[in-house]
Amino acid sequence: MTSKRRRGNNLPSEIRDRFSCLSDEIIGHILSFLPVKSAVRTSILSKRWQNLWNFITNLEFEENTLIATSSVYDVEHVLSCCTSPHINKFSLTVNCYVHDERLESWINYIIKRNVRELRLEGSVFPQCIFTCKTLTVLELESGVLFDDEDIPTCSDIDSDSDTDSDALFENKDIRIPTSFDLPNLKTFRSCLLYYSCDFMEKLLSSSPLLEDLTIEGTVTSDFIFDLSCPLLKRLKIVLRGRKERKDVQCKIVINAPNLEYLELVDISTVEYDVENLTSIAEVKIDTRWEVFVNRSILWLFREIDTLKSLSLHDIFISVLNSGQRRDLPTFYNMNRLELFGKCYSHQSRIACLLNVCPNLEVLILHKVSVQYYDRELPSLLGDKRTVPECLLSCLEVIELDGFEGNKEDMEMVKYFLANARVLKKLTIKSNLDFSVCKRLLELPMSSLTCKIHLC
Amino acid sequence: MSSSTELTEKKVFLLKSLDGVIFEVEESVAVQLEVIRELIEGDCARPFISLYNVTSEILALVIEYCKHHAETCSGGTSATIADEDLKTFDNEFMNVDENILLELCSAADYLDIKSLFELTCRTLASLIKDRTIIEVRKMFNVENDFSVVEEKAVRKEFAWAFK
Numbered sequence A: 001m002t003s004k005r006r007r008g009n010n011l012p013s014e015i016r017d018r019f020s021c022l023s024d025e026i027i028g029h030i031l032s033f034l035p036v037k038s039a040v041r042t043s044i045l046s047k048r049w050q051n052l053w054n055f056i057t058n059l060e061f062e063e064n065t066l067i068a069t070s071s072v073y074d075v076e077h078v079l080s081c082c083t084s085p086h087i088n089k090f091s092l093t094v095n096c097y098v099h100d101e102r103l104e105s106w107i108n109y110i111i112k113r114n115v116r117e118l119r120l121e122g123s124v125f126p127q128c129i130f131t132c133k134t135l136t137v138l139e140l141e142s143g144v145l146f147d148d149e150d151i152p153t154c155s156d157i158d159s160d161s162d163t164d165s166d167a168l169f170e171n172k173d174i175r176i177p178t179s180f181d182l183p184n185l186k187t188f189r190s191c192l193l194y195y196s197c198d199f200m201e202k203l204l205s206s207s208p209l210l211e212d213l214t215i216e217g218t219v220t221s222d223f224i225f226d227l228s229c230p231l232l233k234r235l236k237i238v239l240r241g242r243k244e245r246k247d248v249q250c251k252i253v254i255n256a257p258n259l260e261y262l263e264l265v266d267i268s269t270v271e272y273d274v275e276n277l278t279s280i281a282e283v284k285i286d287t288r289w290e291v292f293v294n295r296s297i298l299w300l301f302r303e304i305d306t307l308k309s310l311s312l313h314d315i316f317i318s319v320l321n322s323g324q325r326r327d328l329p330t331f332y333n334m335n336r337l338e339l340f341g342k343c344y345s346h347q348s349r350i351a352c353l354l355n356v357c358p359n360l361e362v363l364i365l366h367k368v369s370v371q372y373y374d375r376e377l378p379s380l381l382g383d384k385r386t387v388p389e390c391l392l393s394c395l396e397v398i399e400l401d402g403f404e405g406n407k408e409d410m411e412m413v414k415y416f417l418a419n420a421r422v423l424k425k426l427t428i429k430s431n432l433d434f435s436v437c438k439r440l441l442e443l444p445m446s447s448l449t450c451k452i453h454l455c
Numbered sequence B: 001m002s003s004s005t006e007l008t009e010k011k012v013f014l015l016k017s018l019d020g021v022i023f024e025v026e027e028s029v030a031v032q033l034e035v036i037r038e039l040i041e042g043d044c045a046r047p048f049i050s051l052y053n054v055t056s057e058i059l060a061l062v063i064e065y066c067k068h069h070a071e072t073c074s075g076g077t078s079a080t081i082a083d084e085d086l087k088t089f090d091n092e093f094m095n096v097d098e099n100i101l102l103e104l105c106s107a108a109d110y111l112d113i114k115s116l117f118e119l120t121c122r123t124l125a126s127l128i129k130d131r132t133i134i135e136v137r138k139m140f141n142v143e144n145d146f147s148v149v150e151e152k153a154v155r156k157e158f159a160w161a162f163k
Helices: A024-031 A036-044 A072-081 A101-112 A127-131 A154-158 A197-205 A290-303 A315-321 A347-355 A389-393 A407-419 A434-442 B034-041 B056-074 B079-093 B098-111 B114-129 B133-139 B148-157
Strands: A058-064 A089-096 A117-123 A137-143 A187-192 A212-218 A223-227 A234-240 A250-255 A261-265 A270-275 A282-286 A309-313 A336-341 A362-367 A397-401 A425-429 A451-454 B012-016 B022-026 B048-050
Touching (some): A024 B114, A036 A058, A058 A072, A089 A101, A101 A127, A407 A434, B034 B098, B056 B079
Parallel strands (some): A187 A212, A309 A336, B012 B048
C-alpha cells in the first residue's frame, strides 16, 4: 500500500479541498482505476493535480490507436511520463496488422516495468510477450501470430483499411512465436484468427500455473489441442466452424482434475475427449449440432458426482428423451438447471430432467429464437400425476425468460405453481398486458411463501 | 457461550478514535486492520489501542465493514454466494457522500485494510470518470490555481486527451 504523506487539514470542510486528506500516491492510485485519457484529463484540475496522473500503474488505452498515424504520440508520451517502477496493467487496441517496431518497443518497455496484466487487440503480437516472466494475465484478441518475416508491409493494406484480415492472411505463411516462458501466467484469454497446435502446446507447457483459459476462434484446418493442465479451474471454448469446411477434423483433449467450470459455445465439428474432470461443478453448453450432443453427452454424464449447475440447450433434451438414453443417472448435487429453447418445454418434456435432479433449487427457462433447430420434441412422461421430487421438497426459484402468455406458457406456470410446494420466488420476464398479469396472480399456489415477480 | 470464560475464549480489543470514542471489537474483526494484525503477530498488541487519525464517525463505518466481511467469510456459505453477498454489501456501503468516502479511503490506507482501500479508490475513480473537469472541481472543492495561460499550456501538451 502507499506510504503516508498527508497535508494539514485544519480548514473548515466547506472551503477545504476535499482531496487534501489524501496523499499524492493515493490519488495516483485512484487515477489508476481510470482509462488513461480520463486520468490525463485530471491534469488541469489544479497545479497539484498536474502531474498526479504520472503515478498511475494501469495503462488502459480505451480507443483504437492507429500506429500508422501521428496519434502514436499519445502512447509514447504517456509511457515517458509514467514514473511508477511497476506497471500493473497495459491494455491497447491497434487496428493495424503490420509489424511495427514501435509497438514492440512499447511492449519491451512495459515488460521491463514488470507488467502483470497485458491485453492487446488487433495487432501482430510481438514475440517478447511470450517470454514475459511477470505476466499473470494475458489477453490477445483478433490478432495474428507470426514473427518478423513473411508479414505484409504497410503498403499491402494501406490501400483498403477495411480489408478482411481473415482473407488477407489466408495464404500467408504464418509462423508462431519460437520461445515461451510464462511461469506466472494464471489467466490466458485469446480470440485469434488462427490457432496452431504447436502454439497452444508450447504456451500451455510453459505456463504451469494456468487456472483460467479462454479459446475463441474459427476452425480452419485440422487440429488436436491437448488441454491437459493440472491446475486449470475455468475453461471456455468458443470455436466456430466454416460452412465450406465441414470436413475439418478437430479434436480437443481435456484432462483437468481441478476444472470447476466448463463452457462450450457454438461448437463446430470438434470432437472432445474428456477425462478426469473430478472437480467439475458447473457446465454450460450451447450447441446446434446434434452429432456433438450425442458424442458429448456421454462424457458429460460421467461426471455427475460433482456437477452442481448445468446450462443446456433443449436439443439435449430431445437426445435425452430419445432411444437408449432413457436411463439417466441421478444428479444428487445439482442445484441449478438452466435451459434454452425455442419454446418452454412442456412440463412433461423437462420432467425427465427434473426427475433426476432431486435436490434442484433453481430452475431457469429461456425462450430464444432458434432458426436452425425445428424438431418436435417427443413427450416422455405421459403420467402427469408423478410430480418430480425436487418440486415437492427443494425447488425454491423459477425464472421464465421470454414469457408470452400463450396457452402453453400459462399451462406450465399453472403446473409449477400447483406443484412446487416450497417455491419462494417465481420471476417472469416479459411485457405482459394487464389481463394476463391478473390471471397469473390468481393462479392457485401450493407454496405458502411464494412471491411472483413480473419484470 | 459461557460468560465466565468469554474473555479468554474470544479476545476483545478496545479501539479509541481521534475524538475519544471507544469501540469494542472481536479479534476476528480487529485482524482485518493490518496495523493491528501486525501488532498481534509481533505480540505487542495491548487490549487498548488508540487510533489517532480516525474519527468515531469513520471508525464506526470501518468496523461495520470489517465485521460484515469477517462474518461472511467465516460463515458456512459457499464461496460464490459469499462473493455475491459481499458485492451487494460493498455496493450499498459505498452509497455515502464524497466527504465520507474520502475519509474512509484515508482511514483504510492508515489502518491498512486493503480491500476497503481498493473499494474506496475504485468508487472515487468512478465519481471522477463520469464528470467534467468543472464538475469534479465543484464536487471536491478543488480550486483552479492555474492562470489562463498555464491551463492553456497543459491542455496543449495533452491535446489528444481533451478531444
